[in-house]
Amino acid sequence: MSPRQKYRLRARSDREVVREVEPGKQYFDAESGEPFEVVGKLIPLAPSPSSLPYAVENLRLCGCSLEQLVQRDLNDCPHCDRRLPALEG
Numbered sequence: 001m002s003p004r005q006k007y008r009l010r011a012r013s014d015r016e017v018v019r020e021v022e023p024g025k026q027y028f029d030a031e032s033g034e035p036f037e038v039v040g041k042l043i044p045l046a047p048s049p050s051s052l053p054y055a056v057e058n059l060r061l062c063g064c065s066l067e068q069l070v071q072r073d074l075n076d077c078p079h080c081d082r083r084l085p086a087l088e089g
């Protein structure tokens with residue numbers, strides 16, 4: 001189990017890291033010394049049995065002719081902008 005949510009952090013120079021963060025704590029890029037800004041939450045959202053951001057169980061086919069794998073928690077396909085069907089179960 002990985003109960004901690006991971007976030008994507010980005011510095012001004014576009015360097016990115018993925019890590020757990022503590023609220024109110026500032027993180028810095030070890031090489032450039034630039035402060036990191038939180039730019040996104042990674043799926044799977046905590047708590048999840050998987051710590052892999054794009055684990056197969058968190059993906060599904062979008063259903064269009066592009067047949068792209070998309071994250072299960074999205075409402076619209078990021079590749080073709082089609083509305084994704086509601087999840088069963």
Ligand SMILES: [Zn+2]
Binds near residue numbers: 063079
């Ligand atoms: Zn699509």
